[in-house]
Amino acid sequence: SQTIHQWPATLVQPVGSPLSLECTVEGTSNPNLYWYRQAAGRGLQLLFYSVGIGQISSEVPQNLSASRPQDRQFILSSKKLLLSDSGFYLCAWSVRTGGQSFGEAFFGQGTRLTVV
């Protein structure tokens, strides 16, 4: 069966410090990968998605970047955190078939980031 691991679960970082959140998927190959941010326990904002190694699409301009160094690894980074980067970050994956993706996404347990 497929599983998704996301860590750490919580993180408190000072303003201006770097960030690295990691997400890995097991039990599947060539997944679509996603990073979402959820602010104030509500709506989800798609930050990045990836359809393959080294292929990253950014949905919103921001202080964050993403990388996919391996097929089932997705990393969210920042060189210098801002207060506004605080939030709940969720990694997700979905099956990709024939170059497209129509199925549901499966989510990790999330990382609560507090920038102080």
Add this chain to the structure above:
Amino acid sequence: AQSVAQPEDQVNVAEGNPLTVKCTYSVSGNPYLFWYVQYPNRGLQFLLKYITGDNLVKGSYGFEAEFNKSQTSFHLKKPSALVSDSALYFCAVRDDSGAGSYQLTFGKGTKLSVIP
């Protein structure tokens, strides 16, 4: 562009009563529709999906949803609510046309409170 609207921020229902959480959508092509549930400080759990076929979709934990193309709606329902159903519910949509198929767009969420 695809979008999802959940018109109710909060829904309160008495235990044992039927519940409905509303969702409407907008897509360019054909919609692929999903419902997720989120408990505090956790990731999203997939409940059910509509891809094609029967308009009434059954999912996990006794939930079901009805796809209505003319009203562009996909309301979540359960015949008899449980206190343990209290959580945040998200509706999401994929568009089968072009790049939209990679993007899973979420509504802002509806907080369901089931009162004992």
